[in-house]
Amino acid sequence: MAPFINHRQWTVEWGQCDPAGIVFNSRFFEVFDVSTWLLFEAALGVKAHELAKTFNIVGIPLVDARANFLKPAKLGDVVEIASQVTEFRRSSFEVEHRLSVNGELTVEGSETRVWATRDKIDPEKFGAVAIPADVVARLSRA
């Protein structure tokens, strides 16, 4: 697989930094989340708020998230973000986000998400269903 990679930029804001003057850890997970939505938008041509309706799912809930903080990012840093799906399974997939500042890898994040639908019997519950072949194809080609 030669995954579709979405590139975007994020300039670190004052309100995202902690008393040490660097980005507070939870902010990176916000950035990962947005980056995944934008990756899907870029690859599928479907905006975040139309994804559920378009594919008849409830969404792509997160079941696992991880970040490795290699270097701190600080106020004003221009962070380059490269996001891609690194693995597709039947109904779940892995997203990887690589954040760099001045060409140096700063944070590596990854998310495990599920292609989720509402349970037919109990609408309070979610179920994982097979990811459409077209979605896999569009996120898998360079």
Place this chain on the structure above:
Amino acid sequence: MAPFINHRQWTVEWGQCDPAGIVFNSRFFEVFDVSTWLLFEAALGVKAHELAKTFNIVGIPLVDARANFLKPAKLGDVVEIASQVTEFRRSSFEVEHRLSVNGELTVEGSETRVWATRDKIDPEKFGAVAIPADVVARLSRA
């Protein structure tokens, strides 16, 4: 009116502070919001997640919010919060939050909220309806 006043405490967290080492402004508005829910819970005996169902409303959306920052609050500060409804109109009301550290007023906040129901004709729209007399009574007595 001798309003019902709800008192609670909040200890300032690392992730709520900015590079100047003080609470970032938006965090106070999060604190105001929680304080209003807890004021209603204390006065009405109805928890936040049961308010809409109990009163057959969609919620108490905010139409205006204001804060006056008199002194900075910093990491580890134990903030005393006193919240009360200062005015009821037919379908809207004013909530005031007074935040103190070591007995000194630090931040004063206020919110204008609406007692909102779903529009009968267009379910996408909200409408303001009269606040029940019992709700007014419970939030108005000391």
Place this chain on the structure above:
Amino acid sequence: MAPFINHRQWTVEWGQCDPAGIVFNSRFFEVFDVSTWLLFEAALGVKAHELAKTFNIVGIPLVDARANFLKPAKLGDVVEIASQVTEFRRSSFEVEHRLSVNGELTVEGSETRVWATRDKIDPEKFGAVAIPADVVARLSRA
């Protein structure tokens, strides 16, 4: 005064919305803060993280913030933001942010900020000093 107006765009993210599906109030105050930094950067040519050093101040702390929520903003909305300084006093100033979606005013925000320096006697304290004429001039011309 024909103020310098900075225009920018913000697309509402999933993590910025609450269970009602609309932007949670505190997020607007984050947006106002960034918008002020970007207004200063556009008018003065000085980036947020260099403002303090460039002007020998500790920053532009907020002493008052207000928002009027006219219409809800929801996931995927593309919000047009117009920010300007509407008034300069000796050592404080007013910033106004007008947020529109599809040409309709959605939220109006305003901030009162101080041009602050560190107290010469007690470095723990801040003092308000006169705003440089050049700063006033650059933010005041169209």
Place this chain on the structure above:
Amino acid sequence: MAPFINHRQWTVEWGQCDPAGIVFNSRFFEVFDVSTWLLFEAALGVKAHELAKTFNIVGIPLVDARANFLKPAKLGDVVEIASQVTEFRRSSFEVEHRLSVNGELTVEGSETRVWATRDKIDPEKFGAVAIPADVVARLSRA
């Protein structure tokens, strides 16, 4: 090792939930961070804002964070949090946070943190130093 375990409670707030009505992922990482500070406070008797000064460090920066989301947590849920250090190495350590609702494990989080001091030659850099034996001892006994 029979680690010191700190127990605390967190009631899920409206502003912490997303349009699906469940806690937005980044909020859990805020909760982990606070939980670590409170674990240290409970075990060492040193408050968050005094930790750096007490031990002559710059802090306990995060180098890795992970969360496994087993079940969603929703508005009003009372979350029981159990936090402990599960491993000490020379200058880094692992913190584990187990979050339960109604006795069922909801989220498991873990953080890798460093006992960090300022570099003697380049004050812009941090270095990892040996964790004091007393700190290890206090966090290791039940």
